[in-house]
Amino acid sequence: xKRAGIRKASQTVSDHVTxxxxxxxxxxxxxxxxxxxxxIATVSRVMNGVENKATSETxxxxxxxxxxxxxxxxSVGRALRQRESRIVGVLAxxxxxxxxxxxxxxxxxxxxxxxFVMALCDTHEDPAIQDEYLAEMEAxxxxxxxxxxxVPSPRLDQLRAAGRPLVFVNRRDPGDExxxxxxxxxHAAGFAVAQHWLARDKAGPFGLLHASLSFSAxxxxxxxxxxxxVAGGVAEAxxxxxxxxxxxxxxxxxxxxxxxxxxxxxPRRILCLSDLIAYGAYRRLSEAGLRVPxxxxxxxxxxxxxxxxxxxWLSAVKIPYDDFGPVVVATLAALLDEAQAKAGFMPHExxxxxx
Amino acid sequence: xKRAGIRKASQTVSDHVTxxxxxxxxxxxxxxxxxxxxxIATVSRVMNGVENKATSETxxxxxxxxxxxxxxxxSVGRALRQRESRIVGVLAxxxxxxxxxxxxxxxxxxxxxxxFVMALCDTHEDPAIQDEYLAEMEAxxxxxxxxxxxVPSPRLDQLRAAGRPLVFVNRRDPGDExxxxxxxxxHAAGFAVAQHWLARDKAGPFGLLHASLSFSAxxxxxxxxxxxxVAGGVAEAxxxxxxxxxxxxxxxxxxxxxxxxxxxxxPRRILCLSDLIAYGAYRRLSEAGLRVPxxxxxxxxxxxxxxxxxxxWLSAVKIPYDDFGPVVVATLAALLDEAQAKAGFMPHExxxxxx
DNA sequence: TTTTTGAAGGAAAACGATTTCCTCAATCCT
DNA sequence: AGGATTGAGGAAATCGTTTTCCTTCAAAAA
Numbered sequence: 001x002k003r004a005g006i007r008k009a010s011q012t013v014s015d016h017v018t019x020x021x022x023x024x025x026x027x028x029x030x031x032x033x034x035x036x037x038x039x040i041a042t043v044s045r046v047m048n049g050v051e052n053k054a055t056s057e058t059x060x061x062x063x064x065x066x067x068x069x070x071x072x073x074x075s076v077g078r079a080l081r082q083r084e085s086r087i088v089g090v091l092a093x094x095x096x097x098x099x100x101x102x103x104x105x106x107x108x109x110x111x112x113x114x115x116f117v118m119a120l121c122d123t124h125e126d127p128a129i130q131d132e133y134l135a136e137m138e139a140x141x142x143x144x145x146x147x148x149x150x151v152p153s154p155r156l157d158q159l160r161a162a163g164r165p166l167v168f169v170n171r172r173d174p175g176d177e178x179x180x181x182x183x184x185x186x187h188a189a190g191f192a193v194a195q196h197w198l199a200r201d202k203a204g205p206f207g208l209l210h211a212s213l214s215f216s217a218x219x220x221x222x223x224x225x226x227x228x229x230v231a232g233g234v235a236e237a238x239x240x241x242x243x244x245x246x247x248x249x250x251x252x253x254x255x256x257x258x259x260x261x262x263x264x265x266x267p268r269r270i271l272c273l274s275d276l277i278a279y280g281a282y283r284r285l286s287e288a289g290l291r292v293p294x295x296x297x298x299x300x301x302x303x304x305x306x307x308x309x310x311x312x313w314l315s316a317v318k319i320p321y322d323d324f325g326p327v328v329v330a331t332l333a334a335l336l337d338e339a340q341a342k343a344g345f346m347p348h349e350x351x352x353x354x355x
Numbered sequence: 356x357k358r359a360g361i362r363k364a365s366q367t368v369s370d371h372v373t374x375x376x377x378x379x380x381x382x383x384x385x386x387x388x389x390x391x392x393x394x395i396a397t398v399s400r401v402m403n404g405v406e407n408k409a410t411s412e413t414x415x416x417x418x419x420x421x422x423x424x425x426x427x428x429x430s431v432g433r434a435l436r437q438r439e440s441r442i443v444g445v446l447a448x449x450x451x452x453x454x455x456x457x458x459x460x461x462x463x464x465x466x467x468x469x470x471f472v473m474a475l476c477d478t479h480e481d482p483a484i485q486d487e488y489l490a491e492m493e494a495x496x497x498x499x500x501x502x503x504x505x506v507p508s509p510r511l512d513q514l515r516a517a518g519r520p521l522v523f524v525n526r527r528d529p530g531d532e533x534x535x536x537x538x539x540x541x542h543a544a545g546f547a548v549a550q551h552w553l554a555r556d557k558a559g560p561f562g563l564l565h566a567s568l569s570f571s572a573x574x575x576x577x578x579x580x581x582x583x584x585v586a587g588g589v590a591e592a593x594x595x596x597x598x599x600x601x602x603x604x605x606x607x608x609x610x611x612x613x614x615x616x617x618x619x620x621x622p623r624r625i626l627c628l629s630d631l632i633a634y635g636a637y638r639r640l641s642e643a644g645l646r647v648p649x650x651x652x653x654x655x656x657x658x659x660x661x662x663x664x665x666x667x668w669l670s671a672v673k674i675p676y677d678d679f680g681p682v683v684v685a686t687l688a689a690l691l692d693e694a695q696a697k698a699g700f701m702p703h704e705x706x707x708x709x710x
Numbered sequence: 711t712t713t714t715t716g717a718a719g720g721a722a723a724a725c726g727a728t729t730t731c732c733t734c735a736a737t738c739c740t
Numbered sequence: 741a742g743g744a745t746t747g748a749g750g751a752a753a754t755c756g757t758t759t760t761c762c763t764t765c766a767a768a769a770a
Contacts, residue, residue, distance in 0.1 A: 024517065026493070028725090028726060028727085029726065029727060029728095030726080038749075038750085039749065039750045039751075040726090040727080040728095040750095041728080041729080041749070041750065041751080041752095042748085042749060042750080044727065044728055044729085045728090045729095045749090048728080052746080052747055052748075053747080053748065053749070054747095054748070054749075055747085055748070055749095058748080058749085072490055072493070072494050073494065073726080073727065074494050074496060074725095074726060074727070075491075075494045075495050075496075075727095076431055076434045076435045076440060076494075076495065076496050076725085076726070076727080077435060077725075077726030077727030077728085077755095078726080078727050078728070079431045079727085079755090080431045080432060080435050080725085080726075080727070080728095080754090080755045080756065080757085081726080081727050081728045081729080081754070081755050082727085082728070082729095082755080083755065083756095085431060087474070087495075095456050095457075095459060095460035095463070096453075096456065096457060096460055096660065098451075098453050098456065098661070101450055101451065101453065101456035102450075102451060104450060104475075105450035105451055105477050108450070108475065108476065108477050109477065112476075117474055117476075117491060117495065118474065118475060118476070119442070119472055119473065119474045119475070120459075120463065120473060120474070120475040121463065121467075121472075121473070122460050122463050122464065135427055136430075136472060138381070138427070139427050139428065139429050139430045139431075140429075140430045140431065140442075140472065141429060141430075141431050162379060250664055279661065279664040279665045280664065282664070282665060283663075283664050283665070283667075286667070305451065306453070306634065306661070308638075309605055309634040309635065309637065309638050310634045310637060310638070310665055310666050311665050312638075312641070383755090383756060383757090384756065384757065384758095385756080393719075393720085394719065394720045394721075395720095395756090395757080395758095396719070396720065396721080396722095396758080396759080397718085397719060397720080399757065399758060399759085400719090400758090400759095403758080407716080407717055407718075408717080408718065408719070409717095409718065409719075410717085410718070410719095413718080413719085428756080428757070429755095429756055429757075430757095431755085431756070431757085432725090432755075432756030432757035432758085433756080433757050433758070434725090434757085435724095435725045435726065435727085435755090435756075435757070435758095436724070436725050436756080436757050436758045436759080437725085437757085437758070437759095438725065438726095
């Protein structure tokens with residue numbers, strides 16, 4: 001507790017003492033300034049590359065001191081002053097979903113390249129948790145917030161209204177479809193799957209397994225699929241739907257497939273609105289002794305990278321999650337200085353497997 | 356720029372103005388203090404539950420003001436003053452690995468419960484990136500750092516030496532095996548797999564597919580497996596090893612299995628030191644027209660939750676990632692106030708599938 | 711009645727950066 | 741020569757908290 005208040009005396013010596021084990025204060029800008037024999041203002045300016053504020057000689061002295069002391073500015077001090085930190089909050093609905101984890105990984109990489117730090121949160125698609133995290137990100141003075149599958153919540157409305165930089169990924173802003181968005185054209189993708197199937201054979205019935213349809217992605221995928229089938233001459237009654245309760249897509253796929261199996265007519269081609277739903281359906285089919293894709297063909301969404309290795313029976317709409325990061329960051333950047341940015345559509349692709 | 360320096364005048368009115376759209380400064384402790392008619396010190400003390408510093412009546416007034424204004428302390432101010440933020444850095448080697456993502460999700464949940472905020476980073480098992488993130492976490496005044504599969508790096512040595520709170524998960528500290536660790540007993544798990552197989556049939560050869568063995572987890576798993584086999588009377592020469600280059604376990608499994616297939620004797624039972632390696636091996640076997648587990652039995656490590664759904668052919672050592680979070684946080688907490696904590700072993704379990 | 715205590719609460723000093731003012735020269739126009 | 745401009749750099753304000761000192765006042769102890 002007796003930290004000597006000496007500021008003037010014995011400056012040269014004290015530098016060496018700082019790296020002791022005990023209370024070891026991290027190197028501050030003041031130490032650098034003392035060692036370089038300049039003011040902290042100058043150190044700050046040199047570090048931030050401000051022009052015409054230091055001779056090259058002074059700058060060199062400062063940089064030497066920085067290197068010698070291993071100085072690295074504390075983000076906290078800077079954030080306080082600038083009222084803005086380098087943190088970007090990423091609120092994901094479910095990290096257990098490999099597709100979402102892949103997206104998060106890609107975003108993390110891109111954020112890092114842009115000099116941001118990602119704070120990743122798992123909202124479990126729960127509005128209360130999402131709100132809590134939104135509040136926390138505000139408290140952290142986060143530069144922006146990326147919502148990787150958002151749910152409607154009061155504070156989300158509030159932040160949107162306040163014009164905070166929000167980027168929605170995969171699922172559009174539930175409160176305003178025109179908010180900045182990065183994702184595929186879900187309607188077109190659903191439509192493409194229908195076309196793909198019809199090109200081979202128009203015989204129904206067709207199946208559609210989905211989770212909640214109250215959100216943009218699912219809605220659009222389903223609508224596109226139905227539209228594609230109808231456009232190809234399939235009657236709406238030929239499209240059988242299945243779903244399940246809860247938020248776990250695996251369980252939903254399992255239950256939904258159970259429902260289809262129990263129905264009077266069993267579709268031979270079934271679109272699942274996520275890979276996980278397809279996995280659940282696959283398991284249910286296996287339990288029923290049916291083979292995929294010989295007996296029943298499944299089509300998923302996302303195309304989890306593992307599919308190629310262990311799910312060779314699953315065709316899927318590939319969503320290029322690995323490419324999301326740069327686009328998300330670009331959208332965020334646009335939002336930060338132009339104060340507006342619009343949807344960034346990613347290309348999708350049909351990956352056909354298993355014959 | 357002409358922010359009126361009025362402190363005393365017109366307090367009551369100004370409160371309502373704060374939530375305007377434009378520059379809308381977030382609610383600060385000063386506003387709360389003004390509205391409650393107390394000093395900021397008192398507000399701070401009430402919020403932090405300091406005893407004997409406010410009558411219950413004053414406290415109520417403060418809380419009312421907080422509620423009315425929707426005040427939430429900015430983490431940055433607090434962090435600066437306390438020289439410690441509520442951020443905990445989690446450095447994961449590869450978020451694309453579902454097992455690691457699962458662990459991260461579990462840790463995130465537990466951190467949140469304990470009032471921390473997780474900053475998640477992907478090091479790609481690259482020492483330079485790990486160092487960069489370690490530095491960044493220091494700059495953020497992170498309360499602690501969790502290394503979810505660490506690699507050796509200079510700054511890691513430095514932080515360890517400085518006594519910073521570090522928790523190693525899954526792979527031990529490459530610089531000091533006695534650092535706080537959370538994970539399974541890898542040696543025992545490898546041993547158990549050997550025992551399991553020998554109980555049925557002692558006929559070799561056996562296979563072992565692994566990535567780099569320069570780190571604790573792989574080393575121990577392999578050593579335990581070999582020890583188990585040898586203890587059961589299997590000759591070391593009966594244990595055939597395969598591996599591949601690079602860091603992608605899928606590719607390593609694929610290549611390693613290729614090597615085994617090309618060898619003179621093909622093992623019928625193969626332990627893969629991660630699920631991903633097993634997936635790679637599975638694909639290679641499928642390409643060779645071999646069936647799992649009928650022709651060749653595979654044993655993985657991790658037991659990715661998806662296994663139950665789409666890899667019913669894979670037995671695995673289940674690592675209870677979902678339970679890691681609380682233990683990691685407890686270890687961190689112990690480290691923070693007792694300044695030391697030791698290994699927290701998690702139980703493993705053999706999950707037998709496919710036959 | 712005087713002294714001690716303890717509770718209640720305010721003023722102000724941190725914390726570590728950035729940024730706004732300054733000041734002081736030297737150079738540049740007329 | 742004299743004013744304007746520019747480059748170089750320092751002092752100090754600022755951001756939003758927490759925490760250390762104070763001061764005051766009432767109740768308890770002497």
